[in-house]
Amino acid sequence: MGEVTRRGFLGGTAALGGTAAAAGFAPAALASGTALTSGAGAPAFGPVVVRPGDPRYEDLAVRRTNQRFRHEPDYFHLAGSTEQVVAAVTEAVRANRRVTVRSGGHCYENFIGDGAQVVIDLCEMSEVYFDEKRGAFAIEAGATLMQAYRELYLGWGVTIPGGQCGGVAAGGHIAGGGYGPLSRRHGLTVDHLEAVEVVVVDKSGRVRAVVASRNPADPNHDLWWAHTGGGGGNFGIVTRYWMRDPAAKGDDPSKLLPRPPATVLSGVAIWSWNGMTRESFRRLLRNHGEWHARNSAPGSPYASLWGSLLIPGRQPGADPGGIIMPTQIDAGVPGAEQLLRDHFAAVAEGVTPEVFVPPLQRDPWFQAVRTLSLGAESESGRYKGKSAYLREPLTDEQADVAFDALGTAGEVSRTGMLWLLSYGGQVNAVRPAATATVERGSMLKMLHLATWEPGQDGAAQLAWVRELHRKTFEATGGAPVPGGACGGAYINYPDVDHADPEWNTSGVPWSTIYYGAGYARLQRVKARWDPRDVFRHALSVRPPGGS
Known part of the structure; x- marks a missing residue:
């Protein structure tokens, strides 16, 4: 076993095949070719579709940590914004193609490649910024933990209690709970989840982006709850998380998440x-x-x-x-x-x-x-x-x-x-x-x-x-x-x-x-938000009545 393989696990995080979603689908902008923008206002990357025969296909097929599996879909769809994810899922659903999603690619099992015809890759959705409107820090699904730590700490002196594997992306890490060296003092990563954007597919096949928040009065609150440990690839595609300490007061960003040790x-x-x-x-x-x-x-x-x-x-x-x-x-x-x-x-x-x-x-x-980070972006192994x-x-x-x-x-x-x-x-x-x-x-x-x-x-x-x-x-x-x-x-x-x-x-x-004891509730969330079972893998939450 190589050195890099040994080092890829201490942070305890594996990005499951699912994560990504958001709000503001703008079909007019897509049709006209107008540059879409991300949450921080910069021009968005993509969309980029890569098919077999394109020299980039091989790079994308091996861009994963667990080289035990190989991803060979009909095409990779690299998205740079929530709007692009909505469009990509819409196209795949209309064509009846099996969709999976990848953020960091650290999955322990073959949830991304197994039977996938379309892999939506979120590695370029990687912004981390403070959202004044929501009073919380936004972390896009493709941002690695090291990117999040750097931006949060150098920008505001704060952090999240996430994993030690710096190459793991937020997408699957947070949806599965998330923990790391600061968790004994500050709790799990999801204990600081304020809201989440998820691209979902309703019973009729309509694709849309939904924001679900911690607020119990939010009609989408159950979708927020499902992303506090329900795992990726279950309910939709997460494109963005907002993080804030639930006990924090005021609007000073430097006081809205834990401060790490000096x-x-x-x-x-x-x-x-x-x-x-x-x-x-x-x-x-x-x-x-x-x-x-x-x-x-x-x-x-x-x-x-x-x-x-x-x-x-x-x-x-x-x-x-x-x-x-x-x-x-x-x-x-x-x-x-x-x-x-x-x-x-x-x-x-x-x-x-x-x-x-x-x-x-x-x-x-x-x-x-x-x-001490045990997860560089160059991790590899079986x-x-x-x-x-x-x-x-x-x-x-x-x-x-x-x-x-x-x-x-x-x-x-x-x-x-x-x-x-x-x-x-x-x-x-x-x-x-x-x-x-x-x-x-x-x-x-x-x-x-x-x-x-x-x-x-x-x-x-x-x-x-x-x-x-x-x-x-x-x-x-x-x-x-x-x-x-x-x-x-x-x-x-x-x-x-x-x-x-x-x-x-x-x-x-x-x-x-x-x-x-949380599984029955997760099944109810599944029935409401993914009634067509679009987002699934070998250990995905089953609709009610499923095993």
Whole structure:
């Protein structure tokens, strides 16, 4: 597995195949060729249609992160404005062509290319600006998280609590919930969603752009709610989000979203695979889980601490590699350095071999974001990921499953890994029913991952990661069934195996694993806003009566 593949997941975000929409379709302007403008007033890009035979087609076919899949539609439609998206969807619907949409292209599954005849690409819809009329920050669906962080911070000193993968685009990230290093202090990305623009198709086939807001009196409020964790590719195409802290007052932009730490203190704890016994590995995972159980309540002194325990497969040879725990904390918190060192000590207690902690590093926040970002736009690789929310630490039996899979050097296991990511804090201060992200009781996110190189068919890696996930959740039918120690799985890390009875023998449907008690409401939103089921994929919300 290549370096860039390993680095593409810590931020925890995957752009699902759906996102984009807005208001103001102007057919007269389209017909006359008048330049359309984006929300900030600049001339809009496009539209551009690229078909097979055009040299640009190959570039667009490979513009994705997960190279496990290839997108070969009848044509790519690159849009630069909401009006262009409306026109593109109208044309496709009238021709009865299957439509999918791509913003950043980070989907874990083939939701974009599978059966698509038209891929609407939003990469050029990437503006980030303050909308005075709405009193909120607008982020277009094609804007990457790094673009959003840069514009928001350098322009107004604010940010959103989004993912660490800077190349992920807003389109799918926000619709699926969105989380990252600032979420333990400020909540999920969708906890700051003020409004959303969505291009939808009604029962008659009419295409229009709708704005749905947080305001409960808004007749479109249910569509807003569905985009607070309902995932992309379900209800329409998101073209723009507006972000604002729901507790913010006034109209000063610098006070309408969270302000990030001025300085970040970061460090890493490292344990070698050499000398790591089964019992020591159990102790490491137990310590890590129990620390999060003690320190993940809203308002904890550790609310600004975020990190991940990254456990790659043991490498062959004299240097087997090691287990690493990159961690960061707001350097302005009283006693920040001691809090970070105490965290390392608590996780390392009783673990052999002894932990190695290089010198800590202090960086201005935006410098830290750029330096530590795990998602550049050049990410590539072939991979399969399987996720879970954890409400309790992994058991010793589950730790043994991971040790058996990762602790012995093998041709397949050396390219696999287990990630445990800090969660909880302010995320869990929100009522479950307030957003479509109903899981509000977990302290960790977990990711099983397998990767492979070009030229490999990936069959062995797929079998390996599937078996690792199945054995980890053997007590609940091979899947992270919500309830007890688990909180289900994260829809931005979609896994079609959860809908396959061969791998999910729990009897609990995939929709419950991803959406819990919120699924029935999502189905009602689907029936209202996408009655023709235009926007669909292997794990899309089904109309009422569907599974």
